[in-house]
Amino acid sequence: MNRKLVLGISVATLSIASLIFLIQGNMDIAVLLMTLLFVITNSFRARQMKKQGMEREAKWMSGMAIMFAILFAVVLVTVII
Numbered sequence: 001m002n003r004k005l006v007l008g009i010s011v012a013t014l015s016i017a018s019l020i021f022l023i024q025g026n027m028d029i030a031v032l033l034m035t036l037l038f039v040i041t042n043s044f045r046a047r048q049m050k051k052q053g054m055e056r057e058a059k060w061m062s063g064m065a066i067m068f069a070i071l072f073a074v075v076l077v078t079v080i081i
Helices: 003-024 027-051 055-080
Strands: none
């Protein structure tokens, strides 16, 4: 399957799911899904920027993806506990 198609489907699914949890008032799960959404989109942007030759911007986006991955783990732990 095409990577862009998989990315688009996952972004749409995560966006809709986080919106549903937000409307239901379940903020913990909504924030968890939003941080996962940011991880996916930032890592995809980093790959795209690197392909276009924007090394500094790609490095910045990779750092942002890593930061959101760490935040995802922190939120996941707080939701579980």
